Amino acid sequence: MDIKTVCLGLLTFGEATGYEIKKLFEDGTFNGVFDASFGSIYPALTRLAEEDLVVSREEEQHGRPDKKVYAITPRGRAHFIASLTAGIQPDRVRSEFSMAMIFAHLLPDATVQTYIDQHLAEHRDALARLEATSADPGSQMANLQFAIGLGRARLLASIAFMEHHRNMISPDGAALAPAGRD
Amino acid sequence: MDIKTVCLGLLTFGEATGYEIKKLFEDGTFNGVFDASFGSIYPALTRLAEEDLVVSREEEQHGRPDKKVYAITPRGRAHFIASLTAGIQPDRVRSEFSMAMIFAHLLPDATVQTYIDQHLAEHRDALARLEATSADPGSQMANLQFAIGLGRARLLASIAFMEHHRNMISPDGAALAPAGRD
């Protein structure tokens, strides 16, 4: 699924600027689902407009440079639904954290511990954002709650595992508690 | 972390061809951690060889085209460790499945159910591969078991959530547990 299709999807929920679309990837329902940079989003919106799958209007703001607000067209909506119905690809993950853990035997222990703390903090932040979104009155649709719940379940499992098993890879911890199973 | 660095990391475990590196992403410890295409791996290995971070030898095979087996150099090893110690980026996920669930209200119910079945099957496959890797005598290092265990915990949480909550987005389920309107 390319960025064009993803932008089209976000626009089914309502009008948005490129800036707002970027924000959605970071803060909202789409945290941990998809991400894209400005360098992808702005060209994607331009191309979608050329294909009449979205329309834009420029909104003047007092002083500040004009906003370009994009809205999906009926054709865009149909195109998005057709794309999503045609099949999906398996999830793709890129976890530098897991890479670091796999190669932890090559790294200073302090670095490894810092990375685990960082990763736990990121996960707790993401969890808080997800639970805020889940409680939002605008997110009460069953399928949205399913998607949010799935992300939440994953985050909770990761946090619990890291909290309970981080002693496995600490040389100090290994000396204290010789890594058992669960 | 670019593909060059990742290839360097895999080569700390021993010699490998480009083909074998691709296989590692699919079958082994790196399933659900990282992925890259041939179009990235081969050029990456070529550039690493130019920088003397890896060396290659051509291994003749009876009849079949020659293998190019890559091995990491001491400089390559140092370079990899320095890269990993310098910091890591947050995990990046691209889940077309979660996208489909978020927009499930726009899709035929049969499509949604098929996607859930597919996703469950993929997760069960990945879990089986991970548990086979976990039991392998060559994977008994504590940090490897931590990385594998984390992946396992995530997969188990996803599978359990989908099994217990998939009725949330089925219209049949909705009939059993009346949801709001559109």
Added chain:
DNA sequence: CGTGAATATATCGGTTCGATATAAAATCAT
């Protein structure tokens, strides 16, 4: 009053993907 962050858009080089091509051996089917 100045510094920095936020809003908004755009560009550009470099990285990576996906599809495709070649080629020989092994394996499987008919």
Added chain:
DNA sequence: ATGATTTTATATCGAACCGATATATTCACG
């Protein structure tokens, strides 16, 4: 035995995408 498919192995190329950077203005903080 002959043909079809899969596996091993490498390579290329356009399209997609990222990360950094640039510009310009407003708002908030001290």
